[in-house]
Amino acid sequence: xxxIFSGIQPTGVPQLGNYLGAIRNWVRLQNDHECIFSLVDxxxxxxxxxxxxxREQTRAQTAVLLASGIDPKAHILFNQSQVSxxxxxxxxxxxxxxxxxxxxxxxFKDKAGKDRENHSAGLYTYPALMAADIxxxxxxxxxxxxxxxxxxxxxxxxxxxxxxxxxxxxFPQIEAVIPPVSARVMSLRDGTKKMSKSDxxxxxxxxxxxxxDAIALKLRRARTDPEPLPSEIAGLxxxxxxxxxxGIYAALAGLSAEEVLAxxxxxxxxxxxxxxxxxxxxxxxxxxxETRRLLADTAHLDAMLRDxxxxxxxxxDPIVAEAEALVGFIR
Numbered sequence: 001x002x003x004i005f006s007g008i009q010p011t012g013v014p015q016l017g018n019y020l021g022a023i024r025n026w027v028r029l030q031n032d033h034e035c036i037f038s039l040v041d042x043x044x045x046x047x048x049x050x051x052x053x054x055r056e057q058t059r060a061q062t063a064v065l066l067a068s069g070i071d072p073k074a075h076i077l078f079n080q081s082q083v084s085x086x087x088x089x090x091x092x093x094x095x096x097x098x099x100x101x102x103x104x105x106x107x108f109k110d111k112a113g114k115d116r117e118n119h120s121a122g123l124y125t126y127p128a129l130m131a132a133d134i135x136x137x138x139x140x141x142x143x144x145x146x147x148x149x150x151x152x153x154x155x156x157x158x159x160x161x162x163x164x165x166x167x168x169x170x171f172p173q174i175e176a177v178i179p180p181v182s183a184r185v186m187s188l189r190d191g192t193k194k195m196s197k198s199d200x201x202x203x204x205x206x207x208x209x210x211x212x213d214a215i216a217l218k219l220r221r222a223r224t225d226p227e228p229l230p231s232e233i234a235g236l237x238x239x240x241x242x243x244x245x246x247g248i249y250a251a252l253a254g255l256s257a258e259e260v261l262a263x264x265x266x267x268x269x270x271x272x273x274x275x276x277x278x279x280x281x282x283x284x285x286x287x288x289x290e291t292r293r294l295l296a297d298t299a300h301l302d303a304m305l306r307d308x309x310x311x312x313x314x315x316x317d318p319i320v321a322e323a324e325a326l327v328g329f330i331r
Contacts, residue, residue, distance in 0.1 A: 191240030231265030
């Protein structure tokens with residue numbers, strides 16, 4: 001059984017795009033992989049985080065993952081900062097990675113923008129830590145979306161350079177696991193932008209802690225256009241908001257966009273939003289209710305994360321100790 005590593009930043013409240021793009025796929029991967037899932041709180045602080053908020057959101061993210069179906073007994077779920085192997089191997093990889101490689105990372109350019117001189121060095125070098133997250137466990141498969149493909153390629157470059165520099169084949173090649181085709185979930189306020197948990201407007205997203213009333217209100221207010229839904233895909237051309245809502249419906253109902261339009265083509269957005277609300281509530285409301293139940297006992301969540309960290313360290317510490325010996329560190 002192949003080993004998978006995947007991490008998610010515990011910032012903000014997980015939203016529907018996170019669920020459809022990552023979390024739902026993580027749940028499926030548990031069936032035929034050994035899974036290591038991490039709340040990557042060390043990555044989170046590449047941008048300043050209020051300490052109390054970071055703790056709160058780490059617990060909330062943990063609760064959402066559990067409520068969505070992550071099994072912390074059959075697999076491993078932990079927060080990154082509790083396992084020192086990540087930082088130890090991350091430093092070695094920071095010394096292996098070349099500046100030219102980091103300069104090509106488009107995500108840093110996107111996040112830093114024109115103000116790059118005022119951002120943390122961690123935001124620039126974090127791809128080395130991401131490589132360490134994976135290779136501290138010698139994980140061979142990583143589920144990735146489009147925005148992380150470049151970083152996975154860099155992780156393989158780092159592993160290959162380490163192996164070459166130290167005359168070994170210690171670190172394995174990492175394979176990308178491309179999730180099943182699902183909706184690219186966009187903002188409910190602007191269909192040209194991704195749904196994001198960092199968007200200032202809560203009306204732009206369905207959060208995985210929203211109850212049925214909140215979901216219904218957000219979908220009623222979702223931006224649309226005056227035309228009815230088309231009966232064929234071609235009719236969605238140039239209609240970003242309509243395409244987004246149809247895509248969400250399709251992803252949650254297990255249908256193609258064509259099948260959704262066959263059912264609802266010709267309808268106005270009032271009836272369609274009512275049908276969409278039912279589909280979204282069926283998925284999100286049970287997860288939200290279980291999340292609230294879990295968050296009522298934060299001591300239990302903390303204990304579960306500690307247990308996950310203990311089991312993660314048992315895997316990672318011997319691997320990283322051997323990498324340190326290869327580098328020449330006296331242990």
